Amino acid sequence: MRLPVAAATAAALICVVAPAARATAVGAPFSPFFPGAPAAPDPDPPVIVFAPAYQIQSVAARFTYFDQDGLGYQSAAGPAAGPGSERATIAEPQSEVVATLGDRLVERVTVSVDVVTAASPDHRLYGLPVGTPVDAVSGPSRINEAEEIDSDSTYAWDRTTNLGFHANYHLEEPLESWGLGTFLTHSFADDNTVLAASLYQLVDWFDNFNLAGKRFGRDVRSTTNFNLGITQLLTPTTIVLGGYGFTAQGGTLTNTWNSVPFSDGTRGTEVVPRERLRHAFSGRLVQWLPWQGALKLGYRFYADSWGSVAHTADAAVSQRLGQLTLDIGGRYHRQSAVDFFGIVFDPAGAGYRTADSDLAGFTAYALSAGARWDQPVGHRGHQIYFAATGEHYWRTNNLHVDFVSGAVGWRQ
Amino acid sequence: MRRRLPRVLLAALAAALLWSGCAMVPQNRRKHLGDPMMSPDGDALLTAGRRKLYTSRESAGGGDAAPAGGGCGCQ
Numbered sequence: 001m002r003l004p005v006a007a008a009t010a011a012a013l014i015c016v017v018a019p020a021a022r023a024t025a026v027g028a029p030f031s032p033f034f035p036g037a038p039a040a041p042d043p044d045p046p047v048i049v050f051a052p053a054y055q056i057q058s059v060a061a062r063f064t065y066f067d068q069d070g071l072g073y074q075s076a077a078g079p080a081a082g083p084g085s086e087r088a089t090i091a092e093p094q095s096e097v098v099a100t101l102g103d104r105l106v107e108r109v110t111v112s113v114d115v116v117t118a119a120s121p122d123h124r125l126y127g128l129p130v131g132t133p134v135d136a137v138s139g140p141s142r143i144n145e146a147e148e149i150d151s152d153s154t155y156a157w158d159r160t161t162n163l164g165f166h167a168n169y170h171l172e173e174p175l176e177s178w179g180l181g182t183f184l185t186h187s188f189a190d191d192n193t194v195l196a197a198s199l200y201q202l203v204d205w206f207d208n209f210n211l212a213g214k215r216f217g218r219d220v221r222s223t224t225n226f227n228l229g230i231t232q233l234l235t236p237t238t239i240v241l242g243g244y245g246f247t248a249q250g251g252t253l254t255n256t257w258n259s260v261p262f263s264d265g266t267r268g269t270e271v272v273p274r275e276r277l278r279h280a281f282s283g284r285l286v287q288w289l290p291w292q293g294a295l296k297l298g299y300r301f302y303a304d305s306w307g308s309v310a311h312t313a314d315a316a317v318s319q320r321l322g323q324l325t326l327d328i329g330g331r332y333h334r335q336s337a338v339d340f341f342g343i344v345f346d347p348a349g350a351g352y353r354t355a356d357s358d359l360a361g362f363t364a365y366a367l368s369a370g371a372r373w374d375q376p377v378g379h380r381g382h383q384i385y386f387a388a389t390g391e392h393y394w395r396t397n398n399l400h401v402d403f404v405s406g407a408v409g410w411r412q
Numbered sequence: 413m414r415r416r417l418p419r420v421l422l423a424a425l426a427a428a429l430l431w432s433g434c435a436m437v438p439q440n441r442r443k444h445l446g447d448p449m450m451s452p453d454g455d456a457l458l459t460a461g462r463r464k465l466y467t468s469r470e471s472a473g474g475g476d477a478a479p480a481g482g483g484c485g486c487q
Contacts, residue, residue: 060455060456060457062455062457062458062461064458064461066465092461094457094460094461096456096457108456110456110457110460112457112460112461177482183477189436190436190438190439191439192436192437196477198477200478200479202479202482204482221482222482223479223480223481223482225474225478225479225480227474227477227478229477231452233437233442233445234437235437236437236441236442236443236444236445237444237445239445239450239452241452242424243475243476243477244475245474245475245476245477245478245479245480246474247473247474247479247480247481247482249480249481249482276481278473278474278480278481279474280472280473280474280475280476280480281475282475282476284452286450286451286452288444288445288447288449288450293449294447294449294450296452300472300475300476301475302472302473302474302475302480304471304472304480306471308471308472310470310471310472312472316454318449320449325449327454333466333470333472335470335471335472338471358468358469358470358471359471364469364470387455387458389458391462393465393469395469399469401465401469403461403465405458405461407455407457407458
């Protein structure tokens, strides 16, 4: 198996290099493969224009409201041996600014705030009828605010290579998270092919609460993520993308307040492995439609060391009608349960156990629709836009989420 | 089946690379490819919100140049 793959890779590199060499031969200004190649004389030398030291390219603000309802066995907000309420609402304002610093550096900063109700249901209150308002482990968790700031700095190393750095900080009661990462993109063959690689490290630091709400110091979770991707222009109207992502997680991989129902009518803590290795392969096709539209198709395969395997497919169509753009989309997701999922456990039993409905086997569907209005402003090509989106997401194991989202933005 | 799958996907990736190296779309024929509707990810903020919903409500994530978990109180 190794030899054909190696041979195909070598042949691919030859095919990538060959067009680049051809581009150089016809007078392309730069080739990463033949930097010393003589350039054809330029009869019309370019006018040099210096980029401004700092310029804002775009500003966007968005507000999204999620409304979730359903039942899950990890929640004690219901009968002792039955599933409890997963009722929650999330209000999420977001903002984004993209700016250029000189002619090589692009900075993108996003800030988001999540206001979550019922972030951590109180397991002292199990036995209440379904529909009872969910209490929380700690006072602030009744209405929990999570804030996050993300920064992406992209530096144009040369005409074909971009180097970037990512940093983020996330704060919510009772969790803090720090993230750092780097990414690299390189385009080949007159920008027909772009290869991308990225590496991220996240560290989560959070309070360990038991089911009665008693705090037992701090716990740590580490997430290391490596990604490879390729973007290819297939035709003047078709783009394809492929990607692979590997994520290794270690530490306390539960939120510590999830519970499992015991066969004697009581509840115990969720116990999960301290390591999780996750693989995801994805492919995407974007096709221009001749009636001012675009079609997007995607597929992802996922497998992890906890035994969960998932297939996800999505499709979306966009249609422009003058300054108005309409979008509709659908998503299908099917996943198998992790190896240690169950809805009732032996109180004397040892080993891993979870009743978390998110780790169960289920099929999820989503349907979405959106509209966007682009309005030119002034004579310099500036635009403002208004957008609205709605989505209905539902799972076969009794959970559904509706969200509505509105945005306003300006861009050069 | 599980052991064979990564090899098949690796071969598919190599084939995609082979395919990619031999296709050329000249710069002056990329008008439609630069249209905002052709952006694979669409609106960045909306995509981030959707990703948060899916990764917190499903066991699967990743494959889109983002971590498959971590960074929030969900998992």
